Amino acid sequence: MSTEPADAAEPGTAAAAEQAPAPPTSVPNPFAPPAPFVPASPSAAGNPFAPPVFGATGPDLVESGAEPARRRRRFGAGALFLTAVLAGPVIGAAVGYAIQSSRPPTPLPALTAPKPTYPAERVDAAALAAAGPPPLNIDGDLRRLLIDRPAGSTDRTDGDGDGWLSAADRAETFGDSEDMFVEMLGNGFRRAATVRWKSGDDTYRVMLVQYVPESVVKAITGMVPSGTSDMDVSKFPGNDESVLLVAKQPYTYARSTETYYYGEAIARKGTVLMTVQVYAKNPVDRAQLEDIAKRQWERLA
Structure with missing residues (x-):
């Protein structure tokens, strides 16, 4: 008599029964729509929005919370040239x-x-x-070298009346006094002495102007008018460096409408420039102008 239960199966029968698939409960419909896509849980599949990381073989997914790998930087030709330019002087200086x-x-x-x-x-x-440079050949009081005014004439000495004439007083004797003042200072004006008188209708002025040695030649050149077509130009006897000017036509005074005839004698002795001027109502007496110039020149010589 057997002790196994009546419903007991043979060995291996139960295992075979568990491996055998269960019969389908229903037949699948080939015309049914596909099931909707359900994304995996973020906790299980990672961050679905994380960008893929491309490796040597293809894109690799980056785990959640991990830093993406950086692409290796490559140096171009410009960066290499700049490095060589900067490193060249440093290396050369060190060598x-x-x-x-x-x-x-x-x-x-x-x-x-x-x-x-x-x-x-x-x-x-x-x-x-004696071995040093010579001093000024004319020094001392210039007023003592001036000729005396003729007897019977009226004294009209410029400036303060003491015979000395400043650069400003000298410039006022010209119509363009401002320009003349600047020119005299630029020409090395040092000092001046003068005597002036009036005889009848004529006015005479004798003046000695001393300049610095470096400027006296320039000064005498500037005193000679550039345009002398309306004047008779000559030299007075006994002085080859002299200039004698006698106007042919009358001029008008700068501050009035009165006319006059003009004459002037110019000569240089060392650093002193001698001028003799005459303002006449009638044409200038040339012989009288030459006589005054010669007498003044002899006082300097």
Whole structure:
């Protein structure tokens, strides 16, 4: 008599029954629409919006919270050229410094300043003065070199009446006084002495103007008018550096409508410029102008 239950199966029957698929409960409809797509849970599949990371073989997904891999930077030709330009001077300076520092120092030449010497004997003051540059050949009081005004004439000396004439007083004797003042200072004006008188209808002015040595030639050149077509130009006897000007036509005074005839004699003695001027109502007496100029020149000589 058997002890196994009546519904007991043979060995392997139960395992076979579990592996055998269950019969379908219904037949699938081939015309049914596909099931809707349901995305996986973010906790299980990671962040669905994370960008893919491309590796050597293809895109790789980045795990949630991980930093994406950075692309390797490549240097172009411009960056390499700039690096060479900047590194070239630095390397050259380093090489030059290394070469120069390894050389022995070059000694500087000795100083060749002459040793001061002093004469053993006493110096003669007269000989020393003679060896130096000569002083101004005309110095002292210029007023003593002026000729005396003729007897019977009226004194009309310019300036303060003491015979000295400043640059401003000298410039006022010209119509364009402002320009003349600037020109005289630029020409090296030093000082001036004058005497002025009136005889009848004629006015005479004798003036000695001293300039610095470097400017006297320029000063006498500027005193000679550039346009002398309306004047008789000559020299007075005994002086080759003189100029004698006598106007052919009358002029008008700067501050009035009165007319006059003009004459002037110019000569230079060293650094002193001599001028003799005449303002006449009638044409200038040339002989009288030459006589005054010659007498003044003889006082300077």
